[in-house]
Amino acid sequence: MTPFLTESFAERGARERARALLDPASFRELLDPFARIASPYLAAQDVVPQADDGVVVARGTLGNRRACVVASDGRFLGGSIGEIGGAKIAGALELARRDFEDGRPTRVVLALDTGGIRLQEANLGILAVTEICDAIVALRERMPVVAVIAGRVGVYGGLSLSTALCSAIIVSEGARIGLNGPDVVETESGIEEMDSSDRPLIWRVTGGRRRFEQDFTTELVADDVGAIRAAVERAFERPRPLGPLVPPPFPDPRLERDAFLHAMEIQP
Amino acid sequence: MRTVVSRGRLWYERFANKGTAVAGLPPSVLAADVSLDGFPVRTIVVVPDPQARFERARAGEVGIDEGFGLAAAVNGTPKKSAILAIVDVPGQAFGVREEAVGLQRALAASADAYIRARRGGHPVLALVVGKAISGAFLAHGLQAGWIGALDDSAIEIHVMSEPAVARVTRMQREDLARIAREIPATARDIHTFARFGAIDRIFRIADFDEPSDAEVANVHEALVAVLRNPVLALRNPVDKLAVPAATQTRALARRVRDELAARWDE
Amino acid sequence: MIETLSYEFAANEPVANRAHVGVVASGNCEVLLEPAADGRASIVVRTSVTGFDRTWQAVLARFFARNPVAVQIEINDFGATPAVVALRLEQALEYAR
Numbered sequence: 077m078t079p080f081l082t083e084s085f086a087e088r089g090a091r092e093r094a095r096a097l098l099d100p101a102s103f104r105e106l107l108d109p110f111a112r113i114a115s116p117y118l119a120a121q122d123v124v125p126q127a128d129d130g131v132v133v134a135r136g137t138l139g140n141r142r143a144c145v146v147a148s149d150g151r152f153l154g155g156s157i158g159e160i161g162g163a164k165i166a167g168a169l170e171l172a173r174r175d176f177e178d179g180r181p182t183r184v185v186l187a188l189d190t191g192g193i194r195l196q197e198a199n200l201g202i203l204a205v206t207e208i209c210d211a212i213v214a215l216r217e218r219m220p221v222v223a224v225i226a227g228r229v230g231v232y233g234g235l236s237l238s239t240a241l242c243s244a245i246i247v248s249e250g251a252r253i254g255l256n257g258p259d260v261v262e263t264e265s266g267i268e269e270m271d272s273s274d275r276p277l278i279w280r281v282t283g284g285r286r287r288f289e290q291d292f293t294t295e296l297v298a299d300d301v302g303a304i305r306a307a308v309e310r311a312f313e314r315p316r317p318l319g320p321l322v323p324p325p326f327p328d329p330r331l332e333r334d335a336f337l338h339a340m341e342i343q344p
Numbered sequence: 345m346r347t348v349v350s351r352g353r354l355w356y357e358r359f360a361n362k363g364t365a366v367a368g369l370p371p372s373v374l375a376a377d378v379s380l381d382g383f384p385v386r387t388i389v390v391v392p393d394p395q396a397r398f399e400r401a402r403a404g405e406v407g408i409d410e411g412f413g414l415a416a417a418v419n420g421t422p423k424k425s426a427i428l429a430i431v432d433v434p435g436q437a438f439g440v441r442e443e444a445v446g447l448q449r450a451l452a453a454s455a456d457a458y459i460r461a462r463r464g465g466h467p468v469l470a471l472v473v474g475k476a477i478s479g480a481f482l483a484h485g486l487q488a489g490w491i492g493a494l495d496d497s498a499i500e501i502h503v504m505s506e507p508a509v510a511r512v513t514r515m516q517r518e519d520l521a522r523i524a525r526e527i528p529a530t531a532r533d534i535h536t537f538a539r540f541g542a543i544d545r546i547f548r549i550a551d552f553d554e555p556s557d558a559e560v561a562n563v564h565e566a567l568v569a570v571l572r573n574p575v576l577a578l579r580n581p582v583d584k585l586a587v588p589a590a591t592q593t594r595a596l597a598r599r600v601r602d603e604l605a606a607r608w609d610e
Numbered sequence: 611m612i613e614t615l616s617y618e619f620a621a622n623e624p625v626a627n628r629a630h631v632g633v634v635a636s637g638n639c640e641v642l643l644e645p646a647a648d649g650r651a652s653i654v655v656r657t658s659v660t661g662f663d664r665t666w667q668a669v670l671a672r673f674f675a676r677n678p679v680a681v682q683i684e685i686n687d688f689g690a691t692p693a694v695v696a697l698r699l700e701q702a703l704e705y706a707r
Binding site: 104107111116120121162163164166167168170171192193196197200202203205206207209210211213214233237238239241253254256259260263264265270282287290321323328329330333337340342 | 397398399400408412415436438439440441442443444445446447448449450451452453455456459460463478479481482483486487501502503504505507508509511512513523526527528529530531536537540542580581582584594596597599600601603604605607608609610
Binding site for chain 1: 611612628630633634635638640642644656657658684686687688
């Protein structure tokens with residue numbers, strides 16, 4: 077493989093991201109596109125399903141230890157999570173927990189690049205996220221659960237909740253972490269609240285660098301495969317866990333919008 | 345003319361009026377330690393607070409204060425006490441302040457508290473009496489082992505409001521309504537949600553704003569029956585894939601897990 | 611509306627491996643390619659951009675005229691142009707050989 081000085085992680089698809097995070101030649105995909113376990117709910121909603129449902133599960137090794145990487149594909153329906161993709165994520169976490177009980181721990185990395193629950197499968201998606209949250213907390217008691225948020229979307233919606241439950245979160249500058257996407261905030265609360273076309277503002281509020289500075293993530297990395305791999309290995313070998321889920325410091329919310337953002341050191 | 349209080353507050357008061365209120369919570373999160381037929385239960389609800397300091401969280405939404413407040417209420421549950429989440433949440437708060445402060449962490453704190461409480465041996469029950477929407481429901485209610493609900497068409501369960509869905513998917517509202525009828529996964533009513541095995545009991549009430557003593561007693565009895573044999577209230581979410589109601593509706597979720605397990609090791 | 615289109619061509623060249631390329635994103639498509647047992651190439655296209663049966667026919671005919679490979683192909687399409695489709699087919703074939 078031709079070595080470049082940096083190799084973008086964000087420009088890879090989910091499959092190649094998973095491959096890049098596992099030890100070379102250890103990548104083995106489960107339920108690959110040829111298994112053809114695709115969403116049965118989409119055709120009736122005028123959407124062509126993708127053969128892997130936008131989520132790749134791969135077993136292999138990471139630092140020579142048993143590992144599993146689950147990567148969502150931000151390009152299929154915004155990386156949104158439906159029944160099958162959600163079951164892949166939850167199922168991998170559940171199996172890793174079982175592995176630990178059986179004395180052969182498996183490291184799990186969640187490389188999420190998702191706008192949230194797939195609207196076309198809403199009820200199934202919200203149940204899947206419920207299962208994912210529970211499975212993360214259950215596994216986290218035994219092993220670090222490492223989230224890599226380094227794609228072009230980042231993580232929004234119910235999956236941002238799940239991500240916040242992980243032991244370690246590795247984020248890139250290009251990715252964002254938030255609960256409600258800017259277009260949803262604009263629709264629900266008006267353009268004065270959040271102008272979804274103001275991309276620089278969106279990154280100042282929810283971008284990877286901002287979230288790292290808030291201590292919401294354990295590492296901020298460049299969009300480079302090598303750097304991300306190294307950060308993932310550190311997260312398992314020398315874990316520096318996230319602090320507890322307590323309120324961060326923030327100014328008086330009764331301040332006018334712009335004054336509040338200024339007080340949070342965000343340029344409105 | 346009668347004043348309509350929040351559905352959540354109404355039902356909370358029916359169960360918590362003789363309990364000991366939990367101090368130190370924001371005004372929008374009410375919690376009390378009560379005894380239901382001798383079983384200790386911490387009852388928790390989110391209610392509207394028109395004076396809330398976050399302007400986008402004044403109508404009962406789960407925002408920053410509510411998410412962390414729920415976590416505090418759940419984390420402080422006395423040993424051996426069950427937890428009852430009374431659910432009437434129109435969604436999460438939609439605001440730039442919330443995103444700046446990190447609303448996802450506030451909701452995660454609550455979900456985390458409920459998960460650890462349940463896995464730590466506290467029976468966790470939820471009673472859906474009003475809306476149960478998206479991140480708010482993930483934070484408050486969905487981690488319960490046992491979930492009951494009122495048989496009310498005003499109860500909505502969904503992940504995003506219709507105008508926002510229409511905008512994001514670029515579909516017309518009429519098409520979305522038709523799809524909700526054809527694809528149960530996109531429906532918003534409690535009965536369809538129950539078809540996925542997620543709701544254990546649905547209660548018929550004549551007037552949801554003024555339930556009769558008999559109707560409340562009926563719900564009370566059902567809760568006590570669960571507390572008496574709390575196996576259901578200790579279930580993890582994945583356990584619900586195996587309930588009879590989920591035989592067909594969750595078959596695909598089970599199949600994916602089976603296939604992963606079969607291929608996990610070469 | 612999702613349109614499902616089927617095509618068949620005579621084909622005699624075997625391929626060694628199966629291959630998968632692409633993604634179901636706007637302006638793109640995914641291609642699943644598998645060796646076929648018999649000496650034919652059969653293709654199924656699923657697309658949300660309807661009414662382009664003849665364009666698909668033309669693109670596929672051109673590809674199989676140059677590469678008469680005995681394969682079974684599935685294309686999940688979200689409005690890929692003929693150029694993108696041709697590219698994906700070429701990429702898939704490269705992996706398959």
